[in-house]
Amino acid sequence: MKPFAYVRAGSVEEATAAYADRPGARYLGGGTNLVDLMKLGVEAPAALIDVTRLPLDTVEEQADGSLRIGALVRNSDLAAHPAVRDRYPALSQAVLAGASGQLRNAATTGGNLLQRTRCPYFQDLSKPCNKREPGSGCGARDGVHRDHAVLGHSPHCIATHPSDLAVALAAFDARVELYGPEGARSLPAADFHRLPGDRPERDTEIRPGELVTGVLLPAAAAGLPSAYRKARDRASYAFALASVAAVLRVSDGVVSHAGIAFGALAHRPWRARRAERALLGAAPTAAAFEHAVGLELAAARPLRDNAYKVPLARRLAVGVLTGLAESGPASTRRTS
CATH class of the missing domain: 3.30.43.10 (Uridine Diphospho-n-acetylenolpyruvylglucosamine Reductase, domain 2)
Incomplete structure (x- = not known):
């Protein structure tokens, strides 16, 4: 004990x-x-x-059209909320893809963001892990790493972040709200989690003592076509091998906005900035999506056993973007 x-x-x-x-x-x-x-x-x-018991368990529509999600909103309630389903469908889809119904009834928005890697070397005290015990080494690098990172990893850590919800938040340009000894502040969701570098024990940019109080979804992304898709070893209750969340706006026959984030490829949700820049002003065709996603994934550094993640992520992203371009208005149809 x-x-x-x-x-x-x-x-x-x-x-x-x-x-x-x-x-x-x-x-x-x-x-x-x-x-x-x-x-x-x-x-x-x-x-x-x-x-x-804190009053952080509500979803509130703001005067400017944004949506604030309290840190204690249960995942099941978040996925089912009408404003989330109608205006930010990729977020609802990501939450539903994330776990069993029993876990979604208990898990919270803040806790989902703060969950730690499921790397077996991190969870096994008999194995070396720089994230758990800095300086002990990374057992996964020369060990079993089929599920590990292909982007942004370092010699010190190749773990991936397990959250589905965080991937969707990154694609939507959401912000994570915090409160701590120095007062309130917020961070872009895409910058909330860290790459490992030489400090893999630090998962996020949270300062000591800070508490996640909520998440703010911007009005600019509300109602845009969006979707989340996840590849996994079995149809349910499994963490992603690769996933993608995408938000797309097409105006006058060209892409005027794209938000793309990958999951299970890096130590944090990977915001695909290169791909987004390449798509702006381009015709929304499968060839354009293939080119843009290829530019992003050119930075991948796969390991001995996980090179399959690169073509898998490319197919997921091109499929999601093509579907959004063809769908027009946002849909609540589940695509996970």
Whole structure:
């Protein structure tokens, strides 16, 4: 038994103050990842700050047309919310592709963003892992790495981020809202997670003690055709081998806006900026999509056993973009 303190916070300010008073604390929401890691011995928090009673569990339409999602909104409620399904369909599709119904009923928006890699070397205390124990090495690099990164990895870590929701948020230009000792701030969702570099133990740009309070979806992306598609080893309850979220606007016969993000290819959701730039002003054809996605994936550095991810991601992205170009108005049809 590894003892830990437990504090139930009544406000955001109380939560961050309790965290500051207890070195080694962790915030507890749905607990679907943190509790598992505690059981494995990967996480051993000195204290759990329970934030489940905070007023962060609503989806609110803002006056400017944007949509604010509280950090404690359950994944099942997020996927089913009419404003999400109608205006940001790729987000609903990504959440539904992410886990079983039981897990979606417990997991929260903030917790989904903060979940840690499912790399088996990270979860196994007998194996070297720089993310779990900096300086110990990366066992996956010369070991089993079929599911690992092909973009943005470093000699220190080749893990991928497991969230489906985060991929869709990156494509939509969402912002992640935070509150901590220095007050409130927000970050673009595409920049919220980090590439490993020489500090793979740091998953995100969160500062010590900061709490995720919500996510803001911009009005500019509302109602645009969007979709999320995921390839996996089995039809359900599996993490992605590759995934893509895309948002597309075609005006006067050419692409006037494209938001593209890949999942399961990197340490964070990979925003495909090269592909987006290549598509602006281009005709929305399969050839144009193939060219643009190829430019993006030219940066891939596959390892011994995961080179298949590059053509897989290319086919997913070209298929999704072609479908969006042909569909016109946004649809809530599930494509995962």
